[in-house]
Amino acid sequence: MQAENRYEAGPLADLLEKLEHSAPELRTVADWPGEQFQWLAEAGVLGWVIPREYGGEELSQAEVIQGYLELATVCMTTTFVLTQRNGACQRIAGSEDEQLKAELLPQLARGEIFATVGISHLTTSRQHLKRPVVEAELRDDVIELNGAVPWVTGAPAADFVVTGGTTEDGRQVLIALPMDLDGVQVKPPAELMALNASQTASIDLSGVRAPRRFLLAGPIEGVMQRGQGGGAGSVTTSSLAAGLSLRSIRSLETEARLRADLEDVVRPLRQELDELRQDIAAASARDADGDDPRLAAPAIRRRANSLVLRATQAHLAATKGAGFVAGHPAERAVREAMFFLVWSCPQPVLQAALREFACLGVE
Numbered sequence: 001m002q003a004e005n006r007y008e009a010g011p012l013a014d015l016l017e018k019l020e021h022s023a024p025e026l027r028t029v030a031d032w033p034g035e036q037f038q039w040l041a042e043a044g045v046l047g048w049v050i051p052r053e054y055g056g057e058e059l060s061q062a063e064v065i066q067g068y069l070e071l072a073t074v075c076m077t078t079t080f081v082l083t084q085r086n087g088a089c090q091r092i093a094g095s096e097d098e099q100l101k102a103e104l105l106p107q108l109a110r111g112e113i114f115a116t117v118g119i120s121h122l123t124t125s126r127q128h129l130k131r132p133v134v135e136a137e138l139r140d141d142v143i144e145l146n147g148a149v150p151w152v153t154g155a156p157a158a159d160f161v162v163t164g165g166t167t168e169d170g171r172q173v174l175i176a177l178p179m180d181l182d183g184v185q186v187k188p189p190a191e192l193m194a195l196n197a198s199q200t201a202s203i204d205l206s207g208v209r210a211p212r213r214f215l216l217a218g219p220i221e222g223v224m225q226r227g228q229g230g231g232a233g234s235v236t237t238s239s240l241a242a243g244l245s246l247r248s249i250r251s252l253e254t255e256a257r258l259r260a261d262l263e264d265v266v267r268p269l270r271q272e273l274d275e276l277r278q279d280i281a282a283a284s285a286r287d288a289d290g291d292d293p294r295l296a297a298p299a300i301r302r303r304a305n306s307l308v309l310r311a312t313q314a315h316l317a318a319t320k321g322a323g324f325v326a327g328h329p330a331e332r333a334v335r336e337a338m339f340f341l342v343w344s345c346p347q348p349v350l351q352a353a354l355r356e357f358a359c360l361g362v363e
C-alpha cells in the first residue's frame, strides 16, 4: 500500500491540518477561500507549477498530482480553485511571450495576483451549438472579443482569465485577458450543488479590445490541444476524485473498527482506491499516454468517477440519518462527488457513467 500522506511534518502538514479544519466553513458564494490561498502562498504551493526562473518551484507533474490528491482529501473547494488557477499559470508559462511571462508569473508565484481559466467553451461546454459562444476578431494590435465565457471559477477574484474565442474561419485564440478592460462583466456567481465558495461565474464580453501582447496561443485550430495545462478529463481531475474517495474511505475505515458489518464493504473500496492511486501515479510520471490502455487519462477518469460516487455514497449510507444532516462530512462528500459528473468531463467519460447507471457494462 502507498504511504497515506507524504507530509507528516513541516509546513505542508500544517497546511493540510488548517485546510481540513476550515473546509466546512466554505459553504456559500460569500465564503471565497482567500485566507486558504494565503496559507497556500506561505507553504510555497502557489509556486508548484511555475518555472524556477520566474520564482516558482517547478515541481514535476507527478509531484503536483500527488499534491492535489492530498489537498483534495482535506478541502475540495480550495484544491479545485487551485487547479483552475494553476491551469491558468501553466498556459501562461507555456506561451512563447517572454515579456508577458516575466510580467505575470513572478506575481502569480507570490500570490500577489490571481488568475483562472475560462476555457470549457473551447473543449467540453456548448459544443453542440453551431455558433461559437465567444467570437474573436484579430486586428493589427488588438483582439476583439464578443460573447460569454460560460464557466469561470474564481472570476470575481481574478486579475486575469485565460480564455479564448473562435475566429470567423474557425480557428481559436487563447489569451490572458485582463479583467479591468472595458466590456468585461463578471456575472454574479452561480448557486451550486457544492463548491459554492469557488465563486464560479460567467463573464460577458462585449466589444472587448484586448491588446495583442496578451495573446498566449493561436490563431490555430484546437488551441487547447496544444501545450500544457491538463486537457478535459486529465489525470489532474482524477487525482481530486481519488482524494475525495480517500476522505470517505478513511471515515468508513474508522467506523468499521466499531462495526464489523462494514468491514466487507470497506476492504474492496480501499483496494480499488489503492490501485487507482498507483495508476494515477504511474500515468502522471509519464510524458505521454504510452501503450497501456489502463493508464490513458479517460480510462483513469472513468474509474475515478465511478469510485468517488460509490465511496461517498457508502460513507453516507454507513452514517445513516446523521450523515444526511446538512454540515455532516458525508453529505458534503456526496455533493462534492457529484461535481465529477460534470467537471471537465469528456464525452466518452460521460457516456461510461451513463452506461454504468443503466447497468450496461463497460464498452
Ligand SMILES: Cc1cc2nc3c(=O)[nH]c(=O)nc-3n(C[C@H](O)[C@H](O)[C@H](O)COP(=O)(O)OP(=O)(O)OC[C@H]3O[C@@H](n4cnc5c(N)ncnc54)[C@H](O)[C@@H]3O)c2cc1C
Residues within 6 Å of the ligand: 084, 116, 117, 118, 119, 120, 121, 124, 125, 126, 127, 128, 150, 151, 152, 153, 154, 192, 195, 200, 342, 343, 344, 345
Ligand atoms: C462548478 C463548476 C465550475 C467550473 N469551473 C470551470 C472553470 O473554472 N473553467 C472552465 O473552463 N470550465 C469550468 N467548468 C466547466 C466544466 O468543466 C464543463 O465544461 C461544464 O460543466 C459542461 O457543462 P455545460 O452545461 O456547459 O455543458 P453543455 O454541453 O454546454 O450543456 C448545456 C446544456 O445543453 C444541452 N445539451 C448538451 N449537449 C447537447 C446536445 N448534443 N444537443 C442538444 N442539447 C445539448 C443540455 O441540456 C445541457 O444541460 C465548471 C463547471 C462547473 C459545474
